[in-house]
Amino acid sequence: MSLIIREARAGDEAGWRRLWAAYVDFYQVDISEAVTASTWSKILSPDSALFLRVAEREGRIVGFALCLTHEGSWILGRDCYLEDLFVDASERGKGVGRALLDDLVALSKEHGWSRLYWHTAETNVTARKLYDSYVASDGHLRYRINF
Template structure:
């Protein structure tokens, strides 16, 4: 059974850095990824910069950051306004099943509407059943398959 908790979502602030780094490390571990510390530092810097299209939102439960989303906006060829791409969403294991992920997604939906962005989109691992259960409650997958060449 899931327990719904009062969750507050807001823009990340500089004082969230230490907690975000803890969650980021858990997120990378979940996906069995190792990143150069310079990439993590750059991600934080971009998320805090007004000059970057990347922005971070955090979800608080009882005054403690329990999850985050990292997104970016960009132009597109099939739309008039900006797209919003949700690149990363993570919830601390101790807060899962308490509405934190849904609160982060609801927040992004509201931001998209507020800013008149054309679309919100994201992808996840095919076998990430927990996330897919949440995501499927918003919209069906669009059937696209991702291809990626890394350099």
């Protein structure tokens, strides 16, 4: 039952959509089918900064890390922003989240990205325990205006 972390492929769409639906349900948000389809299209596009890493066990997608890279004004290289990380409920506590984060750390070093960063809800105690094992919070708060 080895775990494989890899780049997403076109055939992963159904597995990702299953987890994506559980993820947006967890955060109690409503994401339209148009946005979901657009996100998947961007994931597969070589022209998009958005990319998806999947965790696969026995041919089944059991977790994902949805990221993007971007330039920044405080760095010379690029940043990697981990926008979404999710693990199937049946796989939690088995190292899937850590394997996805370790993969992103390795990719960041391999590509020479300046930083890897992410946000999570203050109330997401389980995720924060994992994240705190990598680095302490930098103390920044997020502000967002939706249009």
